[in-house]
Amino acid sequence: MATYKSTDIRNIALLGHGGSGKTSLTEAMLYVTGAVDRMGKTTDGNTTSDYDPEEIKRGYSLSTALVPVETKGKKINILDAPGYLEFVGEVKEALFAADSAVILVDAKAGVEVGTELSWDNATEADIPKAFFINKADDNDAHFRRVFDELRDMFGISVCPVVVPVTGQKGMFADLIEMKAYTYDPKKGTAIECEIPASFAAEAEEYKTVLYDSLSMTSEELMEKILMEEPITREEASEAIHSGILDESIVPVFSGSATNLWGVTTLIDALISSFPNPITAGSVKAEGDTSVFVYKTVADSFGKQSFFKVMSGTLRRDTTLRNLDTDTSEKFSHIYTVRGKKQTEVDELSAGDIGMIPKLANTNTNNTLGGTEGYKKIVFPTPFLCMAIQPSSKGDEDKISTGVARLLEEDLTLKYENNAETKQMLIYGMSDIHLEVVKSKMKSRYGVSVDLVAPKIAYRETIKKRVSVEGKHKKQSGGSGQYGHVKMTFAPGEDEGLTFTQSVVGGTVPKQYYPAVEKGLLDAMQHGVLAGYPVVHLAADLFDGSYHPVDSNEISFKLAARLAYKAGLPQANPVILEPVGALKVYVPDAIVGDIMGDLNGKRRGRVLGMNPWEAKKGYTVIEAEAPKAEMMDYTVALRAMTQGRGHYDFEVVRYEEVPGNIAQKIIAESKVEDDE
Numbered sequence: 001m002a003t004y005k006s007t008d009i010r011n012i013a014l015l016g017h018g019g020s021g022k023t024s025l026t027e028a029m030l031y032v033t034g035a036v037d038r039m040g041k042t043t044d045g046n047t048t049s050d051y052d053p054e055e056i057k058r059g060y061s062l063s064t065a066l067v068p069v070e071t072k073g074k075k076i077n078i079l080d081a082p083g084y085l086e087f088v089g090e091v092k093e094a095l096f097a098a099d100s101a102v103i104l105v106d107a108k109a110g111v112e113v114g115t116e117l118s119w120d121n122a123t124e125a126d127i128p129k130a131f132f133i134n135k136a137d138d139n140d141a142h143f144r145r146v147f148d149e150l151r152d153m154f155g156i157s158v159c160p161v162v163v164p165v166t167g168q169k170g171m172f173a174d175l176i177e178m179k180a181y182t183y184d185p186k187k188g189t190a191i192e193c194e195i196p197a198s199f200a201a202e203a204e205e206y207k208t209v210l211y212d213s214l215s216m217t218s219e220e221l222m223e224k225i226l227m228e229e230p231i232t233r234e235e236a237s238e239a240i241h242s243g244i245l246d247e248s249i250v251p252v253f254s255g256s257a258t259n260l261w262g263v264t265t266l267i268d269a270l271i272s273s274f275p276n277p278i279t280a281g282s283v284k285a286e287g288d289t290s291v292f293v294y295k296t297v298a299d300s301f302g303k304q305s306f307f308k309v310m311s312g313t314l315r316r317d318t319t320l321r322n323l324d325t326d327t328s329e330k331f332s333h334i335y336t337v338r339g340k341k342q343t344e345v346d347e348l349s350a351g352d353i354g355m356i357p358k359l360a361n362t363n364t365n366n367t368l369g370g371t372e373g374y375k376k377i378v379f380p381t382p383f384l385c386m387a388i389q390p391s392s393k394g395d396e397d398k399i400s401t402g403v404a405r406l407l408e409e410d411l412t413l414k415y416e417n418n419a420e421t422k423q424m425l426i427y428g429m430s431d432i433h434l435e436v437v438k439s440k441m442k443s444r445y446g447v448s449v450d451l452v453a454p455k456i457a458y459r460e461t462i463k464k465r466v467s468v469e470g471k472h473k474k475q476s477g478g479s480g481q482y483g484h485v486k487m488t489f490a491p492g493e494d495e496g497l498t499f500t501q502s503v504v505g506g507t508v509p510k511q512y513y514p515a516v517e518k519g520l521l522d523a524m525q526h527g528v529l530a531g532y533p534v535v536h537l538a539a540d541l542f543d544g545s546y547h548p549v550d551s552n553e554i555s556f557k558l559a560a561r562l563a564y565k566a567g568l569p570q571a572n573p574v575i576l577e578p579v580g581a582l583k584v585y586v587p588d589a590i591v592g593d594i595m596g597d598l599n600g601k602r603r604g605r606v607l608g609m610n611p612w613e614a615k616k617g618y619t620v621i622e623a624e625a626p627k628a629e630m631m632d633y634t635v636a637l638r639a640m641t642q643g644r645g646h647y648d649f650e651v652v653r654y655e656e657v658p659g660n661i662a663q664k665i666i667a668e669s670k671v672e673d674d675e
Helices: 022-032 053-058 085-097 113-124 143-154 197-215 219-226 233-245 263-273 396-409 431-445 510-523 553-570 588-599 633-641 659-674
Strands: 009-016 065-071 074-080 100-106 129-134 158-160 162-164 172-174 179-183 190-193 250-254 290-299 302-311 318-322 327-331 334-338 341-345 353-357 367-369 384-390 414-418 423-428 449-452 459-462 466-474 481-491 497-501 537-545 573-587 605-611 618-626 646-656
Touching: 009 022, 009 085, 009 113, 009 263, 022 065, 022 074, 022 129, 022 263, 053 431, 065 263, 065 334, 065 353, 074 085, 074 263, 085 113, 085 290, 085 302, 085 431, 100 113, 113 129, 113 143, 129 143, 143 158, 143 162, 143 250, 158 197, 162 263, 172 197, 179 263, 197 219, 197 233, 219 233, 233 250, 233 263, 250 263, 290 396, 302 367, 384 396, 384 431, 396 414, 396 423, 396 431, 423 431, 431 449, 459 481, 466 553, 481 510, 481 553, 497 510, 510 537, 510 553, 573 588, 573 633, 573 659, 588 605, 588 618, 588 633, 618 646, 633 646
Parallel strands: 009 074, 009 100, 100 129, 129 250, 158 250, 162 250, 497 537
Antiparallel strands: 065 074, 162 172, 172 179, 179 190, 290 302, 290 367, 302 353, 318 327, 318 367, 334 341, 334 353, 384 423, 384 449, 414 423, 459 573, 466 481, 481 537, 573 618, 573 646, 605 618
């Protein structure tokens, strides 16, 4: 693969709702430019982008694929991102490497949840956007309806450039030159023809919308349009380029990836009107060489680090310092990647994207070279938690190794080895996300795992003050044991044990006080209701007795435990559950449904709500809810909002569990003990 100057590179993220045709468009672009001699299909599992066995099995993209398209002396780095919501981390990575985004829209389905989220993600990444209305070959395709939806949803910056000719399947009108084109079914090349008279009036309507947008890019162009003077393609392309850069224009193209309609026209537009990395302002051609690692693949063959050259020129055998780990890494071999195909190159210019294998101390979000680290990709926090356990005994180490590799690759996963519940916990973006993790554990690392519901780390405490005694006495055979304590147990202010002594007259010698305290601390690990740790316990040692020969530390430790077991059941013990602070971000139209669900099914308390400043038409609901009722909230909220809502949740305290629920917890605990 040739070395390309920064100005000859375009980095384009393909976004859109799942099934809108991103991978098919990528395949079509490769085919019409001669990179492949036959088009792969997602249904056949033979596309360039979806090469992972898990992607082939499922029939859709799970990760962002890098696919360079070379044509007319330019290199278009396509970043084919997944469309399903659970793989948003991959979208975030693609948007860092990209300098603009093309959002695909199904010509039949119109604006979908994935369309909205793609727009939001690209807006957050602060990169220009365009639309490609795909699947124009569908019998139920309706360009006008979909175009109007886009303008209603995203504003008047959305303007048409290439539109299908009504009543002429496979014919498209270029509104800049007001010419029509059909496309060679074998090569996808454009064949010029006249705009049919039946479509002339409609074409003029679209052209008026386009020219209104173009006129806003410069006074000279506005004057020409007002004077009804003709505009050249170069002037229009430059205007669209300016409009794309300042985001005053969001151009709309159309076609059918599977039939090669409009693909070459889109490629030409990417070259002529979309920003290169320099004009986009994402990189600097001059200066010391620096790169940013935006993605890591850690499979059974080793680790691959995907990077964007942020400044200078990266040459083979260059050594760069990792500013995050303060270690040096040698770029002995650098590659460009097209799907799973790797091609070694000698150098890459600023703005280009490459891959290097086997970097020892480098991970996603690391900057190498230069003097100052680049802004890191912010990944969403996963909240759906499942316990991961081996299907066969003895595979725990394999699980730890496999999960560690997946965590390197996917920063929307979180892992926790919970010592309290004795479970290995994996957190993901959805149930599908965690099912993919399960499949990868099997296919990559040879370990079968089960995903089961995680246990809740409940607590126990007491609500009443009681006085009891505990006596441990063993005086038959050998050395004797004797310990005797009288104690008061009461609710404590501190979270753990508050231990005091009010012994008078030395009935319990001071040297045994620590043993009494240690006995209580050990006993508090297991409550008297369901075996959960006890918190907020105040214990006062006020009396007892000892034996001058048989008393020792172990005897008083055991006496304290006997007092604990006798006293706590009398002290009105209760179970406490973790309760968290919750913020739910949802469209205004369904606020009532969300609040009803929180107040009812989830035992939540709504504290208030306010408009969400970051997005018009959204509300932030602030509430508190028990963790036990939030375990499936990721899935439930997605269903209630069709994927438009999200939330943050953090445990802030423990509260008493209602009596009926406490009885269920106690019953479940007894079943576990019996097992």
